[in-house]
Amino acid sequence: MPPRKKLHEDIFDGEEDYCPKRKIKKLDIEDDASSKIFNNQNIVHEIIEHLVGNDKSILDFLLLRLVSKSFNSVVLSKIRAEFVQVQVSPLQKSEANGEYSDNEDVEYESSSFLQDRLFTVNERTTSFSKSSKLFEFLNSVARIRVRDLLFSGFTSTDKRLHDCILYSLLAANWFSLASYKGADEVCNGCAACREIASRVKVYGPVQLCTLIEPISGRKHYEQLIVTEILLAEIAYHCVEMIGSKEEAFVRLAKIINLEISCDQLDLVFSDRCMWSKDTLAHPREVIDWIIKAWKVKSINIRFMTGYSSIDYKQWACKRIFTEMRFDEMFVKDQNSRSRSDRDHFERVEVDMQAGDEIATCFAESMGMFERSGMSSTAFQNVCANVKRIFPTQDMYLILPVELAHVASVEFDGFCEALLEFAWKDEQTARHSRLFFRLYTFGITEKEVMRQIKKQFKINCRPVAAMLSDPSVRCSFLKWLPGSTSTFDRSLLSFTDTSNNCVLHLEVCVEPA
Numbered sequence: 001m002p003p004r005k006k007l008h009e010d011i012f013d014g015e016e017d018y019c020p021k022r023k024i025k026k027l028d029i030e031d032d033a034s035s036k037i038f039n040n041q042n043i044v045h046e047i048i049e050h051l052v053g054n055d056k057s058i059l060d061f062l063l064l065r066l067v068s069k070s071f072n073s074v075v076l077s078k079i080r081a082e083f084v085q086v087q088v089s090p091l092q093k094s095e096a097n098g099e100y101s102d103n104e105d106v107e108y109e110s111s112s113f114l115q116d117r118l119f120t121v122n123e124r125t126t127s128f129s130k131s132s133k134l135f136e137f138l139n140s141v142a143r144i145r146v147r148d149l150l151f152s153g154f155t156s157t158d159k160r161l162h163d164c165i166l167y168s169l170l171a172a173n174w175f176s177l178a179s180y181k182g183a184d185e186v187c188n189g190c191a192a193c194r195e196i197a198s199r200v201k202v203y204g205p206v207q208l209c210t211l212i213e214p215i216s217g218r219k220h221y222e223q224l225i226v227t228e229i230l231l232a233e234i235a236y237h238c239v240e241m242i243g244s245k246e247e248a249f250v251r252l253a254k255i256i257n258l259e260i261s262c263d264q265l266d267l268v269f270s271d272r273c274m275w276s277k278d279t280l281a282h283p284r285e286v287i288d289w290i291i292k293a294w295k296v297k298s299i300n301i302r303f304m305t306g307y308s309s310i311d312y313k314q315w316a317c318k319r320i321f322t323e324m325r326f327d328e329m330f331v332k333d334q335n336s337r338s339r340s341d342r343d344h345f346e347r348v349e350v351d352m353q354a355g356d357e358i359a360t361c362f363a364e365s366m367g368m369f370e371r372s373g374m375s376s377t378a379f380q381n382v383c384a385n386v387k388r389i390f391p392t393q394d395m396y397l398i399l400p401v402e403l404a405h406v407a408s409v410e411f412d413g414f415c416e417a418l419l420e421f422a423w424k425d426e427q428t429a430r431h432s433r434l435f436f437r438l439y440t441f442g443i444t445e446k447e448v449m450r451q452i453k454k455q456f457k458i459n460c461r462p463v464a465a466m467l468s469d470p471s472v473r474c475s476f477l478k479w480l481p482g483s484t485s486t487f488d489r490s491l492l493s494f495t496d497t498s499n500n501c502v503l504h505l506e507v508c509v510e511p512a
Helices: 033-038 041-052 058-066 069-082 106-110 128-140 159-169 191-197 208-212 228-239 245-255 284-293 356-365 380-389 403-409 411-423 445-453 470-479
Strands: 085-090 092-094 100-102 118-121 124-127 148-151 179-181 202-204 219-227 260-270 298-304 347-351 394-398 432-438 456-458 461-467 489-496 501-508
Touching (some): 058 069, 191 208, 219 228, 356 411, 403 411, 411 501, 432 470, 470 501
Parallel strands (some): 085 148
Antiparallel strands (some): 092 100, 118 124
């Protein structure tokens, strides 16, 4: 085979850097350590995490974008992550007594369109004059996509703020929203809110206008929030200027749209349900109709502190709907029919963390103090009434935070009062599992073990106390993931064998 013809002449090492005949430039093989670090997004991410920390906003470190392209990319990605969830609240100013009050008053509200209002977005203070540049940067440069939007803490509607958030921060791009909460605090109901409500998966509190003028087409929600105010508004709308009871239920059927369905229904009530007289009533048929029409699978009830502004007598005086109260003894009526297993909910949760009034009555029933005008045992009907109206085998309850001190001072009496609260009504206690969680400190392991040696009785029936098995702890972890790993917790199980019911209690214990 003939030798291959040379295409160029041989060169020496000294000419290797640049050879005009070969047109080849020697590659620079020297390592640039700083370039490798600042161009590695994983390393840059760790650097920025260390600089920013958990208590600061990435918006305070925008100058890091000038370091390199990788820094710019990571900073913008962290901004997008920070604004996936957005909470808008009024600016609260500190008063002399150390408490906080809303930066809103009557004169301020009357001239709100003329003044530069202050408000917070994800705890970052801004104003109408400054928000335009901030929101423009977030949309055009960072290109955020808000998934969860929450208005919280507003005491009156605010159209200017409402429009500023929907049309400036979101730039009328509502397709990315999956959760829309608290709109009733700033808006009485507009076309934009109804449009957003028809798109999201989580919505609430539901406003009456979204039911009276619904968006056409079937819609499935993962979660809907209904307040006692909406229940009263629906009831009043149905009984106002009617000629017969049948007409009221025809209106109810039109309002509660059958094309809506939801997996979880959140019901929010005032905790002022402990008064022995003039307790706030709720329309039972409206609740039943919502549950049936919307094909609700699970219920989450929240008791909030505060007096309700509802005048239930406006609809109750017509005697169309049954008055339902959480503190009353059960009376059989047409709504107390026996239910099949298909009528039972998958799970029912009762959140009483903010129920200060329930905690007060709880302590009063233990004999810690007396208060006139109140029924110290009325609260014991709450659990039974919840289970009657929303039947389920498994109920999960978070006890009021105010009970932390009560339990730490007198844990023995607390356990006895808890059994009365859970199982006072024998009918609803049968074949049930109750999971109670109490966020408290000051209880020792010795006090917990002392309950095992005691003999409890409820309605003259013996109740056995023992430490819970590991499967119960798994149920608590599944209920609220991650909330039990930080503290030392102890689990007690109280079993009523004759009624086939068990009560599990989880409390914090002092480390040994």
